[in-house]
Amino acid sequence: MNTQATEQQNTHAATPLVEMKDISISFGGVHAVDNASCDLYPGEVVGLLGHNGAGKSTLIKILSGAYTRDSGTIFVDGKKATIDNPRHAKDLGIETIYQTLALADNVDAAANLYLGREILTRWGTLDDAAMEAETRKVMNRLNPNFTRFKDPVKQLSGGQRQSVAIARAIHFNARILIMDEPTAALGPAETEQVGQLIHQLKNDGIGIFLISHDIHDVFDLADRVVVMKNGAVVGSAKTTDVTKDEVLGMIILGKCPAGATPGPGASTD
């Protein structure tokens, strides 16, 4: 995965991994996302910021296949992509860690890791032993303290559950990773761990969308921020070109600073 991804970064750096163009979706007359566009390059971390209800989660759920957009186009590797359900997104290498983690609480870590992509024996039955063995390997890398492979994930701590969700997202050679409020439920040590993981994945050439309503969570990790307000994109900026205060201004007032590229949602005064 490593070399392949780096190669991609070198040769296709000009083509974004993902480009979402003029995406709109409404629920019962409410424009949850209105003509939003954003893109993501290999090895890049893009922070998607905005208040609760700004439309960032909805936009990202369109990319992960949980919602189907009303209009707009998604390009993956420069090619037009059809993403009508979560299966399609996963086939394209788009993996998501949801804020709720989306784990089946009543089954164990291996069953969750492989949910929807189970390893089968040659008889077509579940190969639980193989799945558990693989899960042990992945979890050892990610969280060496993790030992409770037989317990339903309901009985695990918040951090352990988080590592199961992360393991599931990165185990299948993800190229595009979406993390929705990845540190919202974590303590400082675990947050630090997630930060390290993001650096490592970035070096592997994976593109990452970090979604948060809290600028402090993402500013130091992100290369670029895209700010949304009321369903529209206020603007995007490299984190080196703007200050935290300026980004706060974008989130709260929708005011685009000089260092940022304004979007359709920028206030015009």
Next chain:
Amino acid sequence: MSVEKKYTESALVRFLRATEVDTRLLGMIGALILIWLGFHLYGHFVNGYGAFLTPRNLWNLSVQTSSIAVMATGMVLVIVTRHIDLSVGSLLGFSAMIMGVMQVWILPKFLGLGHPMIWPITVVVGIAFGALIGAFQGVLIAYLNIPAFIVTLGGLLIWRGASYLVARGETIAPVDQTFALIGGGPYGTIGATGSWILGIIVCLVIVLLLFNGRRQRKKFGFTTRPMWAELLIGGVGSALVIGAVMVMNAYPWPKGIVKKYAAANNIEIPDGGIFISHGFAFPILIALAVGVAMTFLATRTRFGRYVFAIGGNPEAAELAGINTKKMTMLIFSLMGALTGIAAVIASARLKSATLALGQFDELYVIAAAVIGGTSFAGGIGTIYGAILGALVMQSLQSGMVLIGFDSAIQQMVVGCVLVIAVFLDNLYRRNSV
């Protein structure tokens, strides 16, 4: 959790950990033994005759449990996915009626009375019919978003009414003679030798499964059970199987049947009479086969994994790319097919299709699944639990008949047991998590 407990854990806990036996299962077997002993001793001391723990009663119990047990295995999957199916009793009646019409009114016209193809065609039609109606209800639930409670409550009324219309209110009898064997009775069994052969095969399978499981765990370097625990499980399992064979074989044919059989086969009956064993009856064999197949489906296949994942977190299952609507449809279709199988057993046992067949079965089936540990909150339940639950329900039922409780008391006792069982189950879960 395991680390903290290490120092205080008792011999019992260590024993349970080593054998990896489900404590729930032990609890249910304990309850069953209590019920059986209770009825037997009550009969012994109060009525002067303990009729419960006799080969005859246990054989009958096995036959009576079968139809409910078959449906309960499907109800587990329905309830695990947070649905309910109230229509199984009516659907059983309707399927039985369709099969009755098929083999009594329609097929003899084309094939001639007693044609050997009548029973297989009837059985296939009955099961397919159940599956089709189940799928139809499943479509309404999954794709039109009508709650399962409502769809199947409607079904409960509709299918009962429909079977009345089909038969114009008549009882359809007599069914095909071969078909009737599926319901048990002296001829509907595999006999003493057959039971021994089956018993030995099952013992071998138990050993093979234990051996295979151990090899699989070793291959991936997981911890294995200590050898004594493996031997104990294999030994107890085999002993239970052999015990069941001996009980079933200890119930002889009634004298009248033996006489008829002897006359038909020109056998002279010696002074002491001939002891011809029943052995396992076909209904219980069908129920056990369904139990094995459903356990396999629930634990070893993708389908089963998805059922439990949907029950645990429907949204997560959807986001993992599982087609939850299609799964719901399939689960209800499977429930319908199992109801069809139960209809075969029930109508073959009665040798007729009556209007009341299957009435209130939905309640017993749901009760069996729930007593067997299936949780209405979704995501939790086992097939073997539901089968044991069916056995508990039927034991209570026939035990009270044996000791002469009247039906009003019977209903009240069954109702109380259901509520208490779920209460105990809640306690158990709270303490184990």
